[in-house]
Amino acid sequence: MDAKTREQLRALDMAKHLQMQLNRRTLLRTAGAAAGALAVMPLLAACGGDDDDDVQPTTPPGVATATSAPAATPTAGSGAARPGGTLTFGVEYDTPVFDPLRTISSARGSVAIYESLVIRNDAGEYQPWLATGWEVAADGSAYTFTLRDDVKFQDDTPFNAAAVKWFFDKAMDPEGIYAFRSTLAPVDEVTEDDEFTASFRLNGPFSGILEYLGEANYMYTGMLSPTAYEAAGDDFGVTTAVGTGPFNLESWVPNDTMTFVRNDAYAWGPAARAENQGPATLEKLVYRYIPEAAARVAALETGQFDILFATPVQDYERLKATGDFEFHTPPKEGGSLLYVGPNKSRATFQDLKVRQAINYAIDKESIQRVVFSINGQVAYGNLPPHFTSAYPNAESIGYHYNPDTARQLLDEAGWTMGAGGVREKGGEKLSWSFLIITSQEATATAQIVQQNLKDVGIETTITQTDTWAALQPTLLEGDYDIWLGGYGWGSPTILDFWFGRESASNVDHLQDPVVFDLLDQTGQAATIEERDAKYQELDKYLTEQAIWSPILFTNDLVAVNKRVVNYRFTPAGEQSFATDWGLAAE
Secondary structure, three states, rough: HHHHHHHHHHHHHHHHHHHHHHHHHHHHHHOOOOOOOOOOOHHHHHOOOOOOOOOOOOOOOOOOOOOOOOOOOOOOOOOOOOOOOOEEEEEEEOHHHHOOOOOOOOOHHHHHOOOOEEOOOOOOOOEEEEEEEEEEOOOEEEEEEEEOOOOOOOOOOOHHHHHHHHHHHOOOHHOOOOOOOOHHHEEEEEEEEEEOOEEEEOOOOOOOOHHHOOOOHHHHOOOOOOHHHHHHHHHOOOEEEEOOOOEEEEEEEEOOOOEEEOOOOOOOOOOOOOOOOOOOOOOOOEEEEOOOOHHHHHHHHHOOOOOOOOOOOEEEEEEHOOOOOEEEOOOOOHHHEEEEEOOOOOOHHHOHHHHHHHHHHHHHHHHHHHHHHEEEOOOOOOOOOOOOOOOHHHHHHOOOOOOOHHHHHHOOOOOOOOOOOOOEOOOOOOOOEEEEOHHHHHHHHHHHHHHHHHOOOOEEEEEOOOOOOHHHHHHHHOOOOEEEEEEEOOOOOHHHHHHHOOOOOOOOOOHHHHHHHHHHHHHHHHOHHHHHHHHHHHHHHHHHHHOEEEEEEEEOEEEEEEEEOOEEEEOOEOOOOOOOEEOOOO
């Protein structure tokens, strides 16, 4: 058994174990709760927008277009915040496990509890957070971080260099399933130089280290209490979670509600993003998951939610007319993509002509117009166009809807039209399973794709599953043909996440030495400019090779009750800092 197979099996075993843990705890915690609540895919949650398949487009101000970079959105509300109070969010997805070291999906509530060494300011510059500063060795062989000496984890464990080393030792453990282990390939080791100094010792250039450490909204570099983690074992991120953030996790009912209570000892909010260094103004944060869009909107209108993510586009004008809400249109999770991903371990999808045919067959414009309206921008490449790392000519080399070309490519690949309008080759029908996670927008998108593929002679059977945790083992096992995938992430390192040489998240089962080599080169680039050039080369290659079938890049539509103050988004789509959030004085 090779190393890659062992890696996938470890990830699969962990995914199955986590699902069993979640199933057991969900049954214990939610007995008596309303039945039938469905989880929504974190991937498609990053592709929000309308949950109805018949909408009239309207255009809120500030929506990013194909030619405009995302703009900063104004502070929600005005005036002083009153002390205390509870801010309640309506969210469209939950996470299978709230542990940065073991999950491949982020959580809305991660900003409350997990903090990193550095953070981006509104200008996109990396500034100190749990670190007070850093130095780079003259030969580029090490990054040395000086840490704050006044920080404690929420269980009173000191935050220090030992805790930093512990986290990254776990992250780089070849027996683990950390989603960004491939990104850390340039790191030989993390050392504890003294109590409050830690160094990343490199085996080559790592120009993206600050960008990696600065993904603060997405929890993957959030420091964890070693004491709490070792004590909880596999229960960490399931029954407990302990970071350094301004709120403590009070309770979590998976696929229902996550509640945080103020950390009164907190006093280290990042000066780059927080006016209030702590403690937080609010007493509590509540993130309530409701899969049905109509129910989420109703909860917003009746005051059960203060903030609603993934607001359906068709409700925008009506909600705006009430005068009760402000609206924000940040790029989804910094940048997002919805795509169809074929399982490259299947012989059919190792044929470039078949992959290209899928791309030509999909009517992206119809999906954008019918399902996502203003919140969707047709995608031709694999990285959002506002990324400096995205191939700038993706639209010119990408695939535009052309079913005749799709049919021609399938003919050339030897798939001839058979009985019932389904193509055949050597007695095998061109009939595929098509996996999605249940949501109205995912179903509507899949149905359009299904019809598009049928039009060129490909039969598909849509299979829906309720949660990402339930889908993950199937993807890792490779027991599928195509799936409706997606991501939300603020940097090109998302490609390391999906395709890295040692990635436990390579659910597309791509084994392409060109991709591996280009990803290695991005990690070894001496400057961000050199690294971006390599990512552009990779983006171009992925497009030409039709590794995915990109459909849409999306924005979020966030409704915020005007009683909320100091809540906004940075140009990169990150939320303002949680210590500043508040409710207007009554």
